[in-house]
Amino acid sequence: MYEPGQTVRIRALQPPGHVRTPHYLRGKTGVIERVLGPYENPEQRAYMLPAPEKPLYRVRFSMAEIWGDGAEHPEDTLDAEIYEHWIEAAHAA
């Protein structure tokens, strides 16, 4: 489990099938904005398979982290919902 304020990295996985972690956030470092609770994993649910519940988080990224020098306004932020199995602990960037 991760806590609000904790720095995390989104795992740069490339699994086939239905996933809800956008490509543009894979490998990026952000901060847990809030814990949303357990939700059925859509990677199974999409195929009507038994879907175990996974903790879901809102993770906040800076635009500078996502887009690098191409960021429109580096201090702006992007929040997205990410399941725990896509998250690993990281050090602040």
Add this chain to the structure above:
Amino acid sequence: MPHDHHDHLSPSGHPYRSDNDAPLSYWQVMEIAVRELMIEKGEVTAAEVAAQIDAMDARNPSHGARVVARAWDEPEFRAALLADATNATREMGFDIGPMNLVAVENTQDVHNVIVCTLCSCYPRNLLGLPPDWYKTREYRSRTVKEPRKVLAEFGVELPDNVTCRVHDSTADMRYIVLPARPKGTDGWTQEALAELVTRDSMIGTGLAKQP
């Protein structure tokens, strides 16, 4: 060139839209077959299907506007909405079903905007069906990359000292923006306040109307 006589223009000057004479797609046939089978087997009635379509069509941004107006007027409700929008809006009769709702507040320092890059997630219970542009690849891809340019095209110019927060609805949450309350509305009733709340102001691509 309105009123030009031309085979492909209607009298209004707009091109005619072609008739939808194409054969049904695989999924359209599937939908009709499943619906007819379910009615035949007594699982649902045709009236129930029609009633559900009516219920979906009846949802519209005036629902969200009532939520926003109440949050502007009642500090306790505003706090409840920001803490747990799912239950705060459910108590007003706007059940979101199995999804959950997050309300994000615009202030002097922060402007929020909602997008769903993966598909078209949208708080339909509060805003009705999403506008076509919300589902376009252009809105979905550009809003996460250059939100300020997108907002400017909607007529919202963000000053440099305002932080733009983009919210990508990637999973089980739906989002609504609580726009900033316009100045000069002290003492207004919630009904009057709700008239200032536009659909776009609750997506974040607009601001509430000025009185």
